[in-house]
Amino acid sequence: MKIDTLTSQNLASESTVPASSEQVTFCQAGNQGSNYLYQAYGLTIDSELVIPQLLAGQGRSDITIRFGNIPASLDNATDTGPCWQISPKQFLLRIDKVAGYWAHGGSGEVLIDRATEASDDDVRTFLLGSILGFLLHQRRILPLHASAIRTERGAVLFTGHSGAGKSTTLGAMVKRGYAMLADDVSAIVIDEQGCPQVLPAFPSSRLRADSAAKLNRSTQDAGHIGTAFDKYLFEVDHFCQEVVPLYGIYILTQHDQPKIELQPIKSTVDKFSWLLVNTYRNQFIKQIGWEQEHFQLISNVLQTTQVIQVKRPTDPFLLDELVRQLEQDFSSNT
Amino acid sequence: MTTITLDTTLCRTQTLMASEVGEETMMMDINQGMYFALNPVGSRIWALLEQATSVKALCEQLLKEYDIDVAQCEQEVMTFIDQLLERKIVSVVAHKADAPSS
Numbered sequence: 001m002k003i004d005t006l007t008s009q010n011l012a013s014e015s016t017v018p019a020s021s022e023q024v025t026f027c028q029a030g031n032q033g034s035n036y037l038y039q040a041y042g043l044t045i046d047s048e049l050v051i052p053q054l055l056a057g058q059g060r061s062d063i064t065i066r067f068g069n070i071p072a073s074l075d076n077a078t079d080t081g082p083c084w085q086i087s088p089k090q091f092l093l094r095i096d097k098v099a100g101y102w103a104h105g106g107s108g109e110v111l112i113d114r115a116t117e118a119s120d121d122d123v124r125t126f127l128l129g130s131i132l133g134f135l136l137h138q139r140r141i142l143p144l145h146a147s148a149i150r151t152e153r154g155a156v157l158f159t160g161h162s163g164a165g166k167s168t169t170l171g172a173m174v175k176r177g178y179a180m181l182a183d184d185v186s187a188i189v190i191d192e193q194g195c196p197q198v199l200p201a202f203p204s205s206r207l208r209a210d211s212a213a214k215l216n217r218s219t220q221d222a223g224h225i226g227t228a229f230d231k232y233l234f235e236v237d238h239f240c241q242e243v244v245p246l247y248g249i250y251i252l253t254q255h256d257q258p259k260i261e262l263q264p265i266k267s268t269v270d271k272f273s274w275l276l277v278n279t280y281r282n283q284f285i286k287q288i289g290w291e292q293e294h295f296q297l298i299s300n301v302l303q304t305t306q307v308i309q310v311k312r313p314t315d316p317f318l319l320d321e322l323v324r325q326l327e328q329d330f331s332s333n334t
Numbered sequence: 335m336t337t338i339t340l341d342t343t344l345c346r347t348q349t350l351m352a353s354e355v356g357e358e359t360m361m362m363d364i365n366q367g368m369y370f371a372l373n374p375v376g377s378r379i380w381a382l383l384e385q386a387t388s389v390k391a392l393c394e395q396l397l398k399e400y401d402i403d404v405a406q407c408e409q410e411v412m413t414f415i416d417q418l419l420e421r422k423i424v425s426v427v428a429h430k431a432d433a434p435s436s
Contacts, residue, residue, distance in 0.1 A: 001376045001414040268358045269371040276369075292351055295362045295369075299353035302360070 037061070041136065041187045041199045042243070049112065051124055053204040055241070063108040063135060065127070070102035070113045079287045086287045091134045098122045103131050105138025133185060133281045137288055141199070142188040142297045143280040146249070148181035148198055149173045150240045154247030155198035156330050157186050159278040164252040165317065168211040172323045175215060179240035185280045188246060190300045196246040203239035206231040214319050248306045248330055255311040260318055260325055263309045271307045272298060338389060338415055340408065343427040345386040350423060352380065361423065370421065376414065386427045389415060
């Protein structure tokens with residue numbers, strides 16, 4: 001008889017996204033009057049701001065994005081920080097020299113008060129990051145900080161901290177012929193049979209110059225995000241637009257050994273802990289107040305999905321070997 | 335160090351969320367901000383605690399299901415219940431002497 005314990009207070013939370021600027025040259029918007037209609041994560045987005053990363057959408061919008069004045073503060077704020085406030089249904093975020101954003105989870109409205117000097121690229125970065133993340137939490141969709149591909153057995157996710165190799169692994173898998181589902185945030189819902197399903201995100205991936213080089217992709221034609229991380233924005237041509245049942249989750253970590261090791265995680269509390277830590281913007285869970293549903297979602301995922309820790313050397317990356325071992329693992333019978 | 339006896343009756347903390355994951359039980363206590371997992375035998379005891387139950391009744395049932403002798407069973411169950419009490423996963427309803435007749 002044994003109890004394992006985990007305290008949620010000592011879990012790391014995500015840091016705020018740094019300012020960035022990007023120029024993208026691809027555009028797939030559906031155009032409706034002066035606004036654009038997109039889709040991502042099964043949601044239809046009606047936006048005044050052009051968002052070339054997203055695929056065209058249709059039908060009634062779930063989310064509307066407009067430029068306008070935002071509230072000065074929120075009533076019933078459950079938590080505040082130097083540049084943000086959050087309440088059970090609303091989020092207010094101000095990024096210096098870029099924009100103020102206000103999002104309402106119930107109505108799906110987003111208002112952007114952009115700074116005059118801000119580029120569209122800057123404005124989009126936070127929109128597709130924290131704001132979209134907030135809206136996923138509001139809809140009780142589990143957002144994991146993970147890239148995802150479709151395999152014959154279902155969706156496979158690669159999760160881990162910044163720099164762990166989510167996008168690089170994704171790029172290598174796409175080169176091998178697997179269709180992409182997501183680059184940075186993978187969204188999971190549970191269907192009526194209790195099975196976790198992965199929702200398609202959008203066909204773009206952010207890579208550092210060295211990662212792009214590993215994938216033999218030239219940064220010449222890529223959009224450039226000039227951040228502290230210095231990333232480039234790539235369009236991905238092999239993208240899966242359907243919802244795919246979840247098959248497995250790999251946690252990308254590094255060690256100081258020369259070889260790659262794959263270790264299925266046996267302890268339920270450990271698995272739970274990994275998925276909690278790797279929930280995108282996990283601090284929103286408590287701030288919005290959906291701990292119970294989030295717990296249930298993760299429990300459902302754990303009932304049906306393997307969670308495997310991948311330990312690779314920091315340097316060299318051993319990308320080809322990593323891909324080989326991962327592919328062998330998710331293709332074999334367990 | 336245990337303060338419970340065979341006659342102690344226990345009940346689940348109602349505000350806990352619990353979910354079966356394989357043979358284990360995953361639990362969350364929002365109030366404390368903590369998560370727990372019970373292994374298969376612990377999960378069985380949790381299941382038996384669906385109704386308020388005495389330590390004695392728990393042991394009687396477990397003796398039918400597991401290959402263990404009475405003394406060892408009582409010892410291990412009381413130790414485990416102590417741990418559950420410490421983490422506020424269960425609480426004491428009443429000692430037999432104080433229990434109202436039903």
